[in-house]
Amino acid sequence: MDLGIDRQALVPVVQQIVSAVAEWIRKSGVSPGTRLPSVRQLALDNLLSQSSVIEAFERMEAQGLLASKQGSGFVVAQPPTVHEVHWYEGAEQGWGVFTDSSLGELKLGCGWLPDAWRESDDLSYAIREVSRIDIGGLFNYSTPLGLPALREQLLKRLTQIHVATSLDRILTTHGASHAQDLLIRTLLRAGDTVVVETPGYGNLYRQLAFHGVTLLEVPRTRGGPDIPALELLLRSHRPKCLFINSLYHNPTGTSLSRAVAERLLELARSEDFLIIEEDVYGDLQHASCTRLSALPHDGRVIYVASFSKTLSSALRVGYLSASTAIITQLVHLKTLTGIGTSRFAEAVVATLLANGTYRKWVQRLRKRLSTQMAATLQVLEDEEWQVFAVPAGGMFLWARPGVGDRSRLQACARRLGVLLSPGALFSPTGEHSEWLRINVAYADDQRALALFRAMGPARSTSTILKTTSM
Template identity: 85%
Template sequence: MDLGIDRQALVPVVQQIVSAVVQWIRKSGASPGTRLPSIRQLALDNLLSQSSVIEAFERMVAQGLLVSKQGAGFRVAQPPVSLESHWYEGAELGWGAYVDGPLGELKLGCGWLPDAWRESDDICYAIREISRTDTAGLFDYSTPLGLPVLREQLFKRLTQMKVDTHLDCILTTHGASHAQDLLIRTLLKAGDTVVVETPGYANLYRQLERHGVKLLEVPRVVGGPDIPVLETLLQSHRPKCLFINCLYHNPTGTSLCRMVAERLLQLACSEDFLIVEEDVYGDLQHASCTRLSALPHEGRVIYISSFSKTLSSALRVGYLSASAAIVTQMAALKTLTGIGTSRFAEAVVATLLANGTYRKWVQRLRKRLNTQMAATLQVLEDEEWEVFAVPAGGMFVWARPVVGDRSRLQACARQLGVLLSPGALFSPKGEHSDWLRINVAYAADQRALALFRAMGPARSTSTILKTTKM
């Protein structure tokens, strides 16, 4: 079995082994019980250490792809009778698809980090500390505004970011989506009008539509919302809010420039609307940046963020900063609809913030993402893909192949086991677009690289696929 290991690639050898074996199982149609070559033979044939092969096989056992028995080697696992579906933030078939893949499809366009990038030791330490020192965190409800010790840490963070706020203006939530939902139900009613960016965050569109709110679309350009288009919309409509993603925009990866930010705040005051600034990727910043909430805004900006993208999606800890009057209304709604947020999860995050662990983790994450961003942009340039803008950081690139053959792209992605997040998912009306959201944290995988090559100019998909077969 030729694994096609590339020792110059950024992808770790162990992950390359896993990907190659997964491709072999998929393409060969190996039935459950099929025995794989011995670890010794596989290592010998591919000039690998046996320890690397063992680690790769053990990962696949943990994922339920292989089984092992003493003296019987490793075999293809029997798929479970009922596969557990996994949430995927954007997939080919539509927003919010649940993926049933036992063979580990590559989620090239997803909005979070790969499991292999996570660092669980620090979270486990914080959990043990909470269990040992704060038993109330295991059993009690949290307070209406959120755990005080966490809100104190958030106040310090926001102050360092030059966001003018107070403790009674900070509310914790079950992630950023929960914060948006509470805001929509507090500030808006059916028939109200708001402005949203396009492309933009699909879940926000769905939330607003579910509450009967009318959406006005303003194109996202390199420096932020298209100001001339926005000004034209404001001449004909009286929107209540503008929803915006300032830093490392989802999905384009662009960031707000100072000139656009200042004009937005001028318009918010003169046209009397609020700006909801989502900043869930803001902790990935490594250079100077512009946040609306950090500029003088006369109470016009509501700030939303969370730790789901950087720390843990499972903890579901988010927060917002708004006027005390808005926060009071939202806290009442939060208590009415869910009693409160998780005191335990908030205590874990507060511990990681207080002891400096989160700050150090984000520093390492920024460095790794920056390296991978540069590598991904280089590959896309080599394969002559079009890039909407070169991001200053974050995890997203908005790109499309020069060869605009959607059916060919989808067919190639399916054969390689790559799940896409096409542009239509980031449009309020689901309008077709050739653009794709690419998460650079997944882009070094051999399957992603094969897809980029296959969609390069004058390339044959079948030829590319043959070169990736073992």
């Protein structure tokens, strides 16, 4: 079995082994109980250490992909009898549904990293360290503001990106969605009006609508919200808040320009509204950028971020920074509705921040995403897809085929097993759009490449049918 190990790649060798063997199992269609090559033989054929192969197989056994048999080595595991479906934010049937592989295995438009990109060793080490050192404290509730050790690390991080704050103005949450929910319930009431970007994050639209808040749409341009359109809205309405995604915007991948940022702050002062700035992809920054929170704003900007997109969605660790008065209200609601956040999860993240592991991880991640972004842009250019903007970083592209229609695209994607995130999912009203969110971390998969080619120019019907029947 040739695993195609690339020793120059940013991905650790053990993870490459896991990905290659999992891909072999998927493509070959082998039945449960099929014996894999021996550890010794696989290591010999691929010039690997046996310890690396053993570690990879043990990970796959923990994931339920392999099973070990005494005297027989490792075999393909029996699939679980109970099929667990997973939440997927971009399923074609509607936002935030639970889905399974019947809708498509390759989630080309999802908002997180592939499992194969995850580096579990450092996370496992941090978990062991926390369990060893803080075993007594792990059984207690966290403090109302969040774990002090984590907030100290967050203060250092925010200082590095020029966001002025203090320990008593940082609140930890169960991810960014929890932070947004606390803010909505604290700052807004049913019937209030807010401004949201469109396209934008669908789950935010639904959170606001759930609380009876009226949404005003402002188009997202390559440099941020459309200022003339926003000024027109402000003259006709009195919105309480503007929700914005400044860096590597979801779904367009664009970032806020300095001129637009400064005008937004001027409008916030003159028209008396707050700005909630979500920065969940900000750690992917590898170029100069503009954050509203890093500019003088007189307490008009609330900063929201999390580690779900870069580190682990399972840990559910997020945070926000706001004025002391707002933090006081948020702490009361957080304590009332959930007692507190997970002391254990926050201790793990604090450990990764303190020992430098997280910093090194995101450095590798930026490089890998940058390579994938360039490669995906080249493929789309070759196939004459239209790209809304060339992002300066992050993981998203907002693109559409240069030719073809929606039904053809959907049919092709389904035949290839590709699950799309179409533009309607990023509209408050579900308005139809030909644009798609593409996560470049998934775009080098052969199914994605086949889709890009099939929707390119001058593809004959026979070529399309041949491609989509692969």
